[in-house]
Structure formats: structure tokens, C-alpha cells
Amino acid sequence: MTVLSLIAPIFGLILIGWVAALAGFLSEKVSDGLSEYVFAIAVPALIIATLTRPGLTGEVTWSYWFSYFGGAGLSWLVGSLIGLRREGVGRTGAILHGFAASQSNTIFIGVPMILQAYGDAGAFPLFMLLAVHLPLMMGCATFLIESDGQRSVLQRVKGLGLVLFRNPIFLSLMLGLVLRSFGLAPGGMVKSLVDALAGTASTCALIALGAGLVRYRVLHDLPGAMVVTSLKLVLHPLAVWVLAFHVFTMPPAYAGVATLFAAMPVGINSYLLAVRYKAETGLIAAAVMLSTLLAVATTVAWLAILGHR
Incomplete structure (x- = not known):
């Protein structure tokens, strides 16, 4: 599968949505x-349909987690340090700089x-990473921002738990893993309904x-946005690529x-967190x-590096 055939449907649909709204x-x-x-x-339907699919097997080792989150941690640290050096940026702002530089747009x-690039071979590691990525990244960001507040650690953990257990993505991941562990899968009309909903996820x-x-307005703070974008599209995936391919061993x-997960653009969650903390x-x-x-161009480069030409 050529790089063009991979990215054209993805970014073509984004372009259609943008033009239609414009x-x-x-x-x-x-x-x-x-x-x-x-x-x-x-997306919850897609997650359940994928995790309960017969024949979906895999094992995730610690090297996989160290590779991804090691790269994310480096990008977060560099982003926060750069944020601290910018005039008028406080502690919360610096944390959000780092979070944006390491938070991938996974759902959209x-x-x-990734499913189009790696198919069934990539489905299991993708959804395992998605299961850990959401609570860990959001949890770390929330904890760091509120660490100098008046709330106790127990209150913060409880608040994070409430947020996660109201999150449809997190709940569907947990449900899919439970069903998978018991060898259960939707059947009959339920399967048809889940598959129909799952089939709309990517396009929508x-x-x-x-x-x-x-x-969104790019010109609001173009220099700062360019720094965060560079860290997200270059440093984050580069660090993960070095760790995954040249330091650790994995399939x-x-x-x-x-x-490729790390090479995705800045996630919407970083903007939602910035709005929450003003x-x-x-x-x-x-x-x-x-x-x-810019991910249109950088994704082509990373797919080529990963062997999709």
C-alpha cells in the first residue's frame, strides 16, 4: 500500500469537513x-468490535510502554522547559505546553x-496503547497542574477516577478487554448493530x-504554536522511533x-484542558x-521511514 493511498482518504476527509464548515x-x-x-x-463501538474480534491476539511487553511513554516524557519535558522561558507563561501554562507537545490526536x-497502515497486526497494540494513553496522560497533566492546590492527593485521584469512568472511550476499552478475557463477543443482531456503528467511526x-x-486561529500565537507543533510532529515520534527500533526489541x-501513534498531531484534549484551566x-x-x-507532510515522511512507500 503506497503512502498516497494511506494518507489521501484520511486528510481528504478532513479537508472535506473543513471546506464544508467554511x-x-x-x-x-x-x-x-x-x-x-x-x-x-x-469509536466505542469500533473499540468493542475490534477487541472482541476472533483471532485478535497479542502480548504487550514493557519495552513497548517504555518506548512510547519515554518519547512522550521527553517531548513533554522539553515543551515545558521552553514554555517556562516564554514571557508571561506561568507554571500551569508551561505544563500545558509540554502536554500539548506529547498528547497525540488518537481518536480522530x-x-x-494506524488501522489502515497496519491492519489486524496493529489493532491489538493500538488499542492497548489507547487504553493506557488516555488515563495516564490526562492523569499526569491534571495532577501536575493541581499539585500546588488545596486538594489532597486522595481527592485528586478520586476526581480523576470519576472523570475516567464517565468517559465512553475508557469504558468501552474496559468492556472490550473484559469480554476478550472471557472469550465473549457480540453475536447476531447485537454484532450487526455494533459493526454498523463501528463502520461510521473513521469517516465521521x-x-x-x-x-x-x-x-481555531493559527495566527494568534504562531511562533509558540510552531514550537509545540515541531516537538509533537518531530521530537516525539523521533524519540519513540529510536527507542522502539534501536534500543528495545519488539515485533x-x-x-x-x-x-505512528506518536507522529499524530496535537490532540484535542490538550485544548480542552487549556480551556478548563484558562x-x-x-x-x-x-x-x-x-x-x-503540517501532519499531511510529516506523516508521509514517517510512513516512508516505517517502510510504507
């Missing part, structure tokens, strides 16, 4: 509703891209992302999934937009 064919309400459908229904781009996610990009598909919202919104646009 032309007024998709309103902001429709874009938000489509995003909510993807997050709450379509990562899942469809990419259209929703493209439509949502209209609201090639696992190493490729980890690298810090660096403009810069991170710009970084989401800029990294998504």
Missing part, C-alpha cells in the same frame, strides 16, 4: 454534535490512520475534525504503531490547527 454547509452545532457522536458512540486521526471522526478546525508492527488557550488552539495541517 462554506456554511456544516454549522458549528452540527460539527459539535458529530464530534460527540464519534466520541460517545462510534490516530485510530483510522475525520469530517468532524475538519469542520472543527474552522474555529515490527508494534514498533511501527508506537511511532491558560494558553490561543496558543494550543493554534497548535492543534497548525500540527493537523
Whole structure:
């Protein structure tokens, strides 16, 4: 499969969503509703359908986790240190700089891209990484930001737990893993329904992302956004690639999934966290937009490095 055949459907659908929203064919309400459908229904159905699929096997070793999160930690650290050196950026803003530089857009781009690139061989490591990535990254960011607050550690952990157990992605991952561990899978009408919903996930996610990009303004803080984008699209995947392919040993598909996962643009969660804590919202919104646009080129490069030509 050529690189062009891999990226054209992905970024083509993002472009269609962006043009449709720009032309007024998709309103902001429709874009938000489509995003909510993807997050709450379509992607959870895809996760359950994939994890319960017969024949899906795999084993994730510690080297896989060290490779991905080692690269993420490096990018987060460098992003935070650079943020601290910027005038007017406080401690919370610096943490958010680092978080944006290491938080991948997994649901809207990562899942469809990696499944298309690696198929069944990449499905198991992809969803295992997704299961750990969400609570660990969000948990670390929330804990760091609130570590100098008045809430106790127990209160923070309890609050994070409540957030996770209201998250459809996290819940579907847990349900899929439980069903898989007992050898259970949806059948009959339930399977048909789950498969029908799962089949809409990629297309709807990419259209929703493209439509949502209209609201972001790249020129708000272009220099800072460019730094975060460079760390996310270059440093993060480069560090993971070195660790996965040249330091640790693992199946090639696992190493490729980890690298491509890291090569995804800045995740929407970083913007949502910036809004929650009222810090660096403009810069991170710009970084989401800029990294998504530049990912068209950088993804081609990383796919070529990973052997998809």
C-alpha cells in the first residue's frame, strides 16, 4: 500500500469537513454534535468490535510502554522547559505546553490512520496503547497542574477516577478487554448493530475534525504554536522511533504503531484542558490547527521511514 493511498482518504476527509464548515454547509452545532457522536458512540463501538474480534491476539511487553511513554516524557519535558522561558507563561501554562507537545490526536486521526497502515497486526497494540494513553496522560497533566492546590492527593485521584469512568472511550476499552478475557463477543443482531456503528467511526471522526478546525486561529500565537507543533510532529515520534527500533526489541508492527501513534498531531484534549484551566488557550488552539495541517507532510515522511512507500 503506497503512502498516497494511506494518507489521501484520511486528510481528504478532513479537508472535506473543513471546506464544508467554511462554506456554511456544516454549522458549528452540527460539527459539535458529530464530534460527540464519534466520541460517545462510534469509536466505542469500533473499540468493542475490534477487541472482541476472533483471532485478535497479542502480548504487550514493557519495552513497548517504555518506548512510547519515554518519547512522550521527553517531548513533554522539553515543551515545558521552553514554555517556562516564554514571557508571561506561568507554571500551569508551561505544563500545558509540554502536554500539548506529547498528547497525540488518537481518536480522530490516530485510530483510522494506524488501522489502515497496519491492519489486524496493529489493532491489538493500538488499542492497548489507547487504553493506557488516555488515563495516564490526562492523569499526569491534571495532577501536575493541581499539585500546588488545596486538594489532597486522595481527592485528586478520586476526581480523576470519576472523570475516567464517565468517559465512553475508557469504558468501552474496559468492556472490550473484559469480554476478550472471557472469550465473549457480540453475536447476531447485537454484532450487526455494533459493526454498523463501528463502520461510521473513521469517516465521521475525520469530517468532524475538519469542520472543527474552522474555529481555531493559527495566527494568534504562531511562533509558540510552531514550537509545540515541531516537538509533537518531530521530537516525539523521533524519540519513540529510536527507542522502539534501536534500543528495545519488539515485533515490527508494534514498533511501527508506537511511532505512528506518536507522529499524530496535537490532540484535542490538550485544548480542552487549556480551556478548563484558562491558560494558553490561543496558543494550543493554534497548535492543534497548525500540527493537523503540517501532519499531511510529516506523516508521509514517517510512513516512508516505517517502510510504507
